[in-house]
Amino acid sequence: xxxxxxxxxxxxxxxxxxxxxxxxxxxxxxxxxxxxxxxxxxxxxxxxxxxxxxxxxxxxxxxxxxxxxxxxxxxxxxxxxxxxxxx
Amino acid sequence: xxxxxxxxxxxxxxxxxxxxxxxxxxxxxxxxxxxxxxxxxxxxxxxxxxxxxxxxxxxxxxxxxxxxxxxxxxxxxxxxxxxxxxxxxxxxxxxxxxxxxxxxxxxxxxxxxxxxxxxxxxxxxxxxxxxxxxxxxxxxxxxxxxxxxxxxxxxxxxxxxxxxxxxxxxxxxxxxxxxxxxxxxxxxxxxxxxxxxxxxxxxxxxxxxxxxxxxxxxxxxxxxxxxxxxxxxxxxxxxxxxxxxxxxxxxxxxxxxxxxxxxxxxxxxxxxxxxxxxxxxxxxxxxxxxxxxxxxxxxxxxxxxxxxxxxxxxxxxxxxxxxxxxxxxxxxxxxxxxxxxxxxxxxxxxxxxx
Numbered sequence: 001x002x003x004x005x006x007x008x009x010x011x012x013x014x015x016x017x018x019x020x021x022x023x024x025x026x027x028x029x030x031x032x033x034x035x036x037x038x039x040x041x042x043x044x045x046x047x048x049x050x051x052x053x054x055x056x057x058x059x060x061x062x063x064x065x066x067x068x069x070x071x072x073x074x075x076x077x078x079x080x081x082x083x084x085x086x087x
Numbered sequence: 088x089x090x091x092x093x094x095x096x097x098x099x100x101x102x103x104x105x106x107x108x109x110x111x112x113x114x115x116x117x118x119x120x121x122x123x124x125x126x127x128x129x130x131x132x133x134x135x136x137x138x139x140x141x142x143x144x145x146x147x148x149x150x151x152x153x154x155x156x157x158x159x160x161x162x163x164x165x166x167x168x169x170x171x172x173x174x175x176x177x178x179x180x181x182x183x184x185x186x187x188x189x190x191x192x193x194x195x196x197x198x199x200x201x202x203x204x205x206x207x208x209x210x211x212x213x214x215x216x217x218x219x220x221x222x223x224x225x226x227x228x229x230x231x232x233x234x235x236x237x238x239x240x241x242x243x244x245x246x247x248x249x250x251x252x253x254x255x256x257x258x259x260x261x262x263x264x265x266x267x268x269x270x271x272x273x274x275x276x277x278x279x280x281x282x283x284x285x286x287x288x289x290x291x292x293x294x295x296x297x298x299x300x301x302x303x304x305x306x307x308x309x310x311x312x313x314x315x316x317x318x319x320x321x322x323x324x325x326x327x328x329x330x331x332x333x334x335x336x337x338x339x340x341x342x343x344x345x346x347x348x349x350x351x352x353x354x355x356x357x358x359x360x361x362x363x364x365x366x367x368x369x370x371x372x373x374x375x376x377x378x379x380x381x382x383x384x385x386x387x388x389x390x391x392x393x394x395x396x397x398x399x400x401x402x403x404x405x406x407x408x409x410x411x412x413x414x415x416x417x418x419x420x421x422x423x424x425x426x427x428x429x430x431x432x433x434x435x436x437x438x439x440x441x
Binding site: 015016017018020038042046049052 | 134135137138139188192193194195196199
């Protein structure tokens with residue numbers, strides 16, 4: 001889980017071109033949207049694509065979005081759960 | 088109605104975003120492609136927004152802000168942009184992803200940022216400006232048409248302050264493609280020797296220049312935008328010469344009253360011929376200044392030329408780096424900018440000191 005969260009931070013920084021943000025600046029439980037990193041709706045689309053590209057995971061139910069993308073930890077938990085299902 | 092230039096802003100391969108005498112210090116290059124000297128854009132754009140912006144957007148927003156700061160206004164009544172290439176870099180990113188990802192899982196950012204009106208839109212978004220916003224994409228006339236639209240809006244009384252400008256960026260891909268068309272020199276050339284270059288091709292450039300235009304003079308107003316005219320695909324040089332004579336007559340200025348001509352010579356012997364013909368026919372003894380060796384060639388380079396012309400009027404002097412023929416006149420009241428792009432798009436801009 002720790003490695004996955006570290007990977008996610010690096011991938012998010014690259015995908016969203018978060019200039020002057022380092023992986024260690026992003027807390028595992030810090031909210032990604034509004035407060036915290038302050039991401040917006042365009043970033044949400046970028047994160048959906050990131051999950052598809054890097055983890056081959058599609059979000060079937062869009063209403064799950066706020067829950068999945070709440071923080072790095074919730075994203076990592078969602079990915080782990082999906083990978084277990086696929087295995 | 089007189090239309091005044093109340094503020095200007097320019098981001099170019101010269102250090103034009105800095106306050107100080109024109110081209111001091113001068114940036115000299117020895118290459119075939121010039122890139123802008125970028126100021127710290129964070130002074131105008133929030134860090135969270137800047138990450139999505141390509142260089143074209145940033146240079147446009149920067150130049151627009153510089154011009155509004157000089158004009159002392161916070162909100163224009165209209166925003167008019169001219170660009171031939173638009174946001175090429177993001178267009179390239181988006182198209183590359185379409186190919187590499189086989190049209191699947193395309194992200195929105197590059198697409199959103201790739202349209203020609205992205206710059207005008209971003210300026211408006213950052214200002215919270217909901218008024219008239221238009222972008223002209225007319226190749227070598229893009230900037231001229233944005234100025235023309237601005238003057239018409241002002242004359243109709245629909246606006247008091249119009250922010251108008253021109254910009255284009257050069258990217259790795261566009262430079263490669265345009266090089267194949269033979270537009271550029273095959274080997275690097277010193278910028279200060281470009282205009283005496285004996286062969287075909289020029290150097291590529293990029294930049295953004297914005298102007299706040301108004302029927303009322305501002306604190307920093309030095310010039311009036313007295314006239315703009317375009318000539319598309321003239322059949323021969325006589326047509327251009329005739330158009331210049333007519334243009335000056337319409338604006339009640341004689342050839343003798345023109346103190347300085349600013350031409351768009353770019354060091355391509357085939358393209359500079361017409362400047363020689365025009366100078367010989369109409370301005371044999373007039374001093375001439377040039378600008379494309381300082382900013383490079385691009386479809387809206389005349390925006391840089393117009394910015395430079397306004398600064399020359401402000402300083403009442405022509406920097407040595409810009410002087411091409413003759414000596415700087417003691418007084419600069421009437422200044423004619425004559426530029427052409429690829430021999431097809433010819434334009435005239437008349438500035439009068441005020």
